[in-house]
Amino acid sequence: MKIIVAGVGKVGTSIAKQLSAEGYDLTLIDTNQTLLNDLVERYDAIGVQGNCASMPTLLEAGVMEADLLIASTSADELNLLCCMTAQGINKNLQTIGRIRNHEYTDQVYGMIDVFALSLVVNPEKQAAREIERLIRFPGFFRRETFAKGRVEIAELRIDKNSRLCDVSLMDFNSILKTKVLVCAVVRNGEAIIPHGMFVLKAGDRVFTTGSTEALSSLLKNLGIITRKVRRILLCGGGRVSRYFAQAMAKTDVSISIIEQNRQRCEELAEILPNAHIILGDASSQSVLQKQHLDECDALISCTGMDELNMIISMMAKSQGVPHVITKLSRLETGAMIFDSLDVGSVVCPKEQCCSTVVRYVRAMENQAGAAVSVHPIADGKAEALEFIVDSDTLHRGEPLKDITLRQNTIIAAITRGSKTELPQGHSTFQTGDVVIVVSSGDHVIHQLNDIFR
Incomplete structure (x- = not known):
């Protein structure tokens, strides 16, 4: 499959890295020749310097022969024009556009055919949804x-x-008196698919x-108290916070946002009349103390700087804030600090955007039997995939103990109707079942057939 990635900033580079690792034929477009030279050598791709929305640049990039174009520049307008122009040249081309501005959201989804978009991705909105889930289920x-x-998972x-x-x-389940399955462990930066004798x-x-229900019981039996979140402090008033x-x-949750840009504070106050908007530096301990940090149920550090977010989160942890969430923009940073520093839960918009794009690409290549969802876990060193068993799936009705899986692969759950089973040796899967693989x-x-040896 031939794929064009237009715009290779943080998100575009992350997408190119993943797609290159999976063996796709890549062409990268960017105005920065130095950056292109580095990525072309690193990911064995073709590089084209120029404006990705211009017809000559797209033709040079091979848009006539391409199957998919991913427009991931930092400008929404450029991404839209790029997709429209590319699809105008090649009617069979599928396009993915990165659209971040909230002012465009409704019209982009309402006019998705007009803009020639097959899929719209918004990294910051995806990150906000993930943060919301973490807050609702602490x-x-x-x-x-x-x-x-x-x-x-x-x-x-x-x-x-x-x-x-x-x-x-x-001995895991007998100690905790609940049925869960350990499907992966990260130790010293390495992702392991463990066996029964593995010791934590x-x-x-x-x-x-x-x-x-089982995971809630797990928390309770471990003595991890999860009180309802009622007061949240957000540090940084960017798109994710908005x-x-x-x-x-x-909801009945009280939200306060600390932002040091006065104009942005005024915009947030107008858009979010029920939120408390504070003009100040979120990295200042005195500012945090004035907002009674030690009385907050949750703190979310989502400024535009990873290092600042980590410092703020560590301060919150030191003050005993029960739920701390840190936004990181670089996967490499997340992998490095996750094991060594206590910054709570980590959310990476770039990672989530990349995951969405990769899932779409895989579905394009394998229309039948493709994964319903793909989630990177363990700092991207492992994947959790959801499949629906169909008539072409091998080993239907056979006990799992008689099936040989690829190395470092495990079936983590089988769902049939409303019932979910954690696999054992006698377990089987049938047509229509949902199978979770790690x-x-x-x-x-x-x-799904790719997991069998």
Whole structure:
């Protein structure tokens, strides 16, 4: 499949990296020749310097032969014009546009055919939705939902005082008196698909699969108290804060936003009449103390600087804020700091946008049997994928103990109707079942049959 990525900033580079790793034929367009030279060498792609919305540039990039164009520049208008021009040249081309400005949201979705868009992605809005989920269901560092909400994969961190420290997975459920499955563990930066004899250690990040009720019981039995969030402090008044505050506007949650730009404060005060808008520097300890940081139920650090967000989150943790969420714009930073610094839950808009694009690309390549959803976990070192078993799926009706899976791959859950089963040796899957797969291998899983050896 031939794919054009127009605009290779943070998001575009992340998309190019993932698609290159999966073996797609890539052409990159950007005005920065130095950046292009670096990426072309790194990802074995073709580079074209120029304006991605101009016809000559698109023709040079091979738009006539391309299957997909991803417009990911920092300018929404340029992305829209790029998609419209490219689709005007090649009527069979599919397009993905990165549109971030809230003023365009309604008209873009309402006129998606006019703008020649196959898919619209908004990284900041996706991040806001993830933050909303973490706030509504506190207690875990991260939660991913599958099978229409019936199955979740949630992340826990094991410390030296945890009941799970030095416990083998064989004894996991008997100790906690609940049915969950440990499908992945991150230890020393490495993602592991564990076996029954695997022993959990302090510092491990554990990804567990189960129903919402089972995961709630897990928190309760671990002694992790999750009180309802009633007062939230947001540091930074950018797009993520705006989208999140708008989503929470109809709830009884009190929201305060600290922003140091006066004009932006005035805009937020007009848009969010029920929120408290504070003009100030969120990195100042005195400003945070004036907002009674120690009395907040949750703090969300989402300024435009990763380093500042980490500092603010660490301050909040030191003050005993129960729920801390940190926005990071660089995956590499998240992977580096996650194990070493206590910054609470991490949300990365770029990662979520990249995941959406990759899922769409895989679905294009495999229209039948493609993953219903794809979620990167463990700092992107593993994936959780949701499939629906169809008539072409191998090994239907066979006990799992008789099926050999690829290395570093596990079936984490099987949902049949309203019932969810954590797989055991005698478990089987049938046509129509939803199967959740977790893999940390180097191979790409496009269809469910790809997991079988």
